[in-house]
Amino acid sequence: QRLAADGYNQQAERYLEWLHAHKHPRLEMLQRLYHHLCLNPASGEGEAKLRVLELGCGAGDPVTLSLASNPDVKHVVANDISTTQIEMLRTRLAELGADVTAKVDVVESDMMALDLQPESFDAAVAFYSIIHLRREDQTELIGRLHRWLKAGKGVLLFCVPVRATEGEVEEDWLGMKAFWSSWGVDGSVRMVEEVGFEVV
DSSP states (O other): OHHHHHHHHHHHHHHHHHHHHSOOOHHHHHHHHHHHTTOOTTOOOSOOOEEEEEESOTTOTTHHHHHHHOTTEEEEEEEESOHHHHHHHHHHHHHHOHHHHTTEEEEESOGGGOOOOTTOBSEEEESSOGGGSOHHHHHHHHHHHHHHBOTTTOEEEEOOOSSOEEEEEEEEETTEEEEEEEOHHHHHHHHHHHHTOOOO
16 A cells, blocks of 8 residues: 555656546446436536535546545545645635535545445445455455445445466556466456445
């Protein structure tokens, strides 16, 4: 996690430029999340009700900003370990106005240090962030997420690499030193099912 904090602090702007230059299906995946939660993502009908946890929110572009702008979302807890990215997120939220900013609690910390109330979220999302943890920490975190989500109806959306790896360090990824690990697709499916999630 220290590598992630240092790397993204140093290369936050470069990472955001890289993100904008490459097509990633984050917003399309959010649409699938809304589908599983039986929400119309742009309806604005009725009272906002959705509480979402985002792990590894970065500068908020595009996921945090999209969640906060959704009329069906009542509250977002946006977590990241990088001070620089958190500052960038706060700036972007302010540009969207006070109503949007008020919906978001920004939490700068290691995701493994979070201590949240049981069954306090309707959904949790983690785009390309859990992979920075050691595999045993990924397993522990998924168990915690199962407890933090509402029993029987909470939805978890996260990304994993196809290839399993116990852990590897890339010395120069966008100018930063980066650590990745993964159980792979089959191992990740087993991981979530063993703590009680159903894969859909």
